[in-house]
Amino acid sequence: xxxxxxxxxxxxxxxxxxxxxxxxxxxxxxxxxxxxxxxxxxxxxxxxxxxxxxxxxxxxxxxxxxxxxxxxxxxxxxxxxxxxxxxxxxxxxxxxxxxxxxxxxxxxxxxxxxxxxxxxxxxxxxxxxxxxxxxxxxxxxxxxxxxxxxxxxxxxxxxxxxxxxxx
Amino acid sequence: xxxxxxxxxxxxxxxxxxxxxxxxxxxxxxxxxxxxxxxxxxxxxxxxxxxxxxxxxxxxxxxxxxxxxxxxxxxxxxxxxxxxxxxxxxxxxxxxxxxxxxxxxxxxxxxxxxxxxxxxxxxxxxxxxxxxxxxxxxxxxxxxxxxxxxxxxxxxxxxxxxxxxxxxxxxxxxxxxxxxxxxxxxxxxxxxxxxxxxxxxxxxxxxxxxxxxxxxxxxxxxxxxxxxxxxxxxxxxxxxxxxxxxxxxxxxxxxxxxxxxxxxxxxxxxxxxxxxxxxxxxxxxxxxxxxxxxxxxxxxxxxxxxxxxxxxxxxxxxxxxxxxxxxxxxxxxxxxxxxxxxxxxxxxxxxxxxxxxxxxxxxxxxxxxxxxxxxxxxxxxxxxxxxxxxxxxxxxxxxxxxxxxxxxxxxxxxxxxxxxxxxxxxxxxxxxxxxxxxxxxxxxxxxxxxxxxxxx
Ligand code: SF4
Numbered sequence: 001x002x003x004x005x006x007x008x009x010x011x012x013x014x015x016x017x018x019x020x021x022x023x024x025x026x027x028x029x030x031x032x033x034x035x036x037x038x039x040x041x042x043x044x045x046x047x048x049x050x051x052x053x054x055x056x057x058x059x060x061x062x063x064x065x066x067x068x069x070x071x072x073x074x075x076x077x078x079x080x081x082x083x084x085x086x087x088x089x090x091x092x093x094x095x096x097x098x099x100x101x102x103x104x105x106x107x108x109x110x111x112x113x114x115x116x117x118x119x120x121x122x123x124x125x126x127x128x129x130x131x132x133x134x135x136x137x138x139x140x141x142x143x144x145x146x147x148x149x150x151x152x153x154x155x156x157x158x159x160x161x162x163x164x165x166x167x
Numbered sequence: 168x169x170x171x172x173x174x175x176x177x178x179x180x181x182x183x184x185x186x187x188x189x190x191x192x193x194x195x196x197x198x199x200x201x202x203x204x205x206x207x208x209x210x211x212x213x214x215x216x217x218x219x220x221x222x223x224x225x226x227x228x229x230x231x232x233x234x235x236x237x238x239x240x241x242x243x244x245x246x247x248x249x250x251x252x253x254x255x256x257x258x259x260x261x262x263x264x265x266x267x268x269x270x271x272x273x274x275x276x277x278x279x280x281x282x283x284x285x286x287x288x289x290x291x292x293x294x295x296x297x298x299x300x301x302x303x304x305x306x307x308x309x310x311x312x313x314x315x316x317x318x319x320x321x322x323x324x325x326x327x328x329x330x331x332x333x334x335x336x337x338x339x340x341x342x343x344x345x346x347x348x349x350x351x352x353x354x355x356x357x358x359x360x361x362x363x364x365x366x367x368x369x370x371x372x373x374x375x376x377x378x379x380x381x382x383x384x385x386x387x388x389x390x391x392x393x394x395x396x397x398x399x400x401x402x403x404x405x406x407x408x409x410x411x412x413x414x415x416x417x418x419x420x421x422x423x424x425x426x427x428x429x430x431x432x433x434x435x436x437x438x439x440x441x442x443x444x445x446x447x448x449x450x451x452x453x454x455x456x457x458x459x460x461x462x463x464x465x466x467x468x469x470x471x472x473x474x475x476x477x478x479x480x481x482x483x484x485x486x487x488x489x490x491x492x493x494x495x496x497x498x499x500x501x502x503x504x505x506x507x508x509x510x511x512x513x514x515x516x517x518x519x520x521x522x523x524x525x526x527x528x529x530x531x532x533x534x535x536x537x538x539x540x541x542x543x544x545x546x547x548x549x550x551x552x553x554x555x556x557x558x559x560x561x562x563x564x565x566x567x568x569x570x571x572x573x574x575x576x577x578x579x580x581x582x583x584x585x586x587x588x589x590x591x592x593x594x595x596x597x598x599x600x601x602x603x604x605x606x607x608x609x610x611x612x613x614x615x616x617x618x619x620x621x622x623x
Binding site for chain 2: 013046047048049050051052053054055056057058059060061063064065066076078079080090091093094095096097098099103124125126128129130131132149150152
């Protein structure tokens with residue numbers, strides 16, 4: 001029993017991540033404030049504002065043993081009231097606009113918004129739809145954008161790390 | 168051809184299964200499954216009305232609600248006329264069903280949930296710990312997909328189709344491409360037909376691995392999630408290596424496929440199949456030997472076979488409740504491949520998990536068979552401009568995806584997509600009844616319905 005339980009998980013599965021110069025540049029403006037106010041830990045609340053769920057799949061992958069997000073002091077929380085960062089996906093549908101505004105309002109300051117994926121960035125396939133607001137930035141202030149359809153877990157982690165500033 | 172009323176009666180009597188119902192200009196259209204064949208039945212509505220099918224056959228109600236708010240047609244006698252996908256100008260106001268009874272309390276959940284999942288609202292009415300009714304409110308991720316596809320050429324609309332439900336992007340692109348090809352009479356090259364099936368099986372494998380782990384995690388057995396999510400990650404990395412995208416988004420296109428499989432890619436996928444084939448059975452046997460885990464899954468969230476049949480529920484939801492249906496049986500190249508379709512009768516969380524586990528091993532077998540016999544040749548046939556209409560039914564990991572298209576002068580006039588979740592979401596409401604609130608996440612995960620695919 002014990003053997004099955006641990007087999008395959010004994011050797012470390014968690015990996016080093018390649019540095020992303022673009023992300024480092026984007027994060028420069030955020031670095032000071034984030035570090036001064038929050039130290040080296042961030043609580044993230046994920047909000048799907050009309051995603052196709054592709055972005056969610058990759059965000060969920062951040063928690064698997066290969067990426068192990070929590071080693072960076074980053075963790076997902078269940079309530080916006082516990083969050084420092086809103087990680088928002090999707091083109092913001094009209095039906096989610098109010099829920100996103102309320103989630104933003106429920107998040108205590110200081111807070112940061114990371115728009116993840118082409119849809120959230122405003123350049124996805126749904127941007128022009130009358131049923132969508134078009135981007136996250138058209139509804140709430142956005143601090144950092146990660147492109148990709150969906151962004152890979154490595155890119156998502158790099159973006160979150162830039163919010164913390166270089167170690 | 169079958170008349171509208173006759174079709175409604177056949178559905179209500181259980182002689183046919185509902186595939187979809189939608190408006191197309193001044194017509195209401197119905198797709199039904201009769202002896203494993205899809206038939207389209209039209210009701211011209213020159214006066215703007217048609218007799219509601221939902222009045223006779225409840226599985227049509229939500230489809231007719233969506234139809235009524237997005238077209239000028241009126242389904243006469245539709246028992247529920249509340250908005251469904253389009254929440255209108257004031258999305259916070261919604262008349263939930265009235266609840267009467269002593270000692271009842273309500274728990275509203277969503278649209279923003281505690282976990283990393285899609286948005287939707289669940290209104291639980293409970294008597295103590297026991298759920299006496301769940302009412303779902305969906306539509307939060309309604310992006311106006313069908314309207315957006317109108318007026319586009321197939322190649323452009325395919326990019327949207329591939330993003331209807333990201334977890335089933337291959338199946339959606341596959342279904343859309345097959346619908347286009349049936350309208351325009353495109354002969355897809357054999358290698359592309361086989362590569363599509365290969366990608367579809369990799370997608371099924373990745374999703375089922377993720378689901379098995381997530382279901383166990385919702386029963387507080389996180390270790391299986393850790394193991395399964397590592398295997399899922401390995402599948403996605405192999406897909407990225409072989410097809411240049413972790414989810415294989417954009418790989419299936421009208422006319423064929425957009426990427427070829429190299430020798431190195433083939434070797435990587437063979438190694439993956441061997442690795443998962445060796446690693447997964449011990450995990451399943453760990454599930455089998457953990458009584459505390461099965462204590463949560465066995466007998467929880469039972470979906471009765473009569474309901475699964477009446478709603479023509481697809482995928483693991485239907486198959487765990489005795490409905491023996493799999494659209495792969497009618498989709499090339501599967502007629503040339505050998506695989507079996509697992510069916511169970513228990514209809515509980517355990518049965519839905521075991522169907523997935525059995526399908527994982529079937530998919531591994533299919534992947535190896537496809538790699539062994541992959542034809543050589545071109546990848547893409549030209550898609551001519553043309554006109555006509557056609558449809559497809561393709562098995563995604565969660566059930567059959569239906570696509571219907573009408574094309575004029577090479578442009579899409581009307582596209583209609585129906586996710587399997589349309590007939591699974593309402594059954595979740597039935598399955599949770601009499602269970603405790605704390606078991607809802609477990610039941611919900613075992614159904615794993617798509618919000619995005621349903622909300623369009
Ligand atoms: S960016 Fe791509 S993966 Fe993310 S929600 Fe939009 S379509 Fe889906």
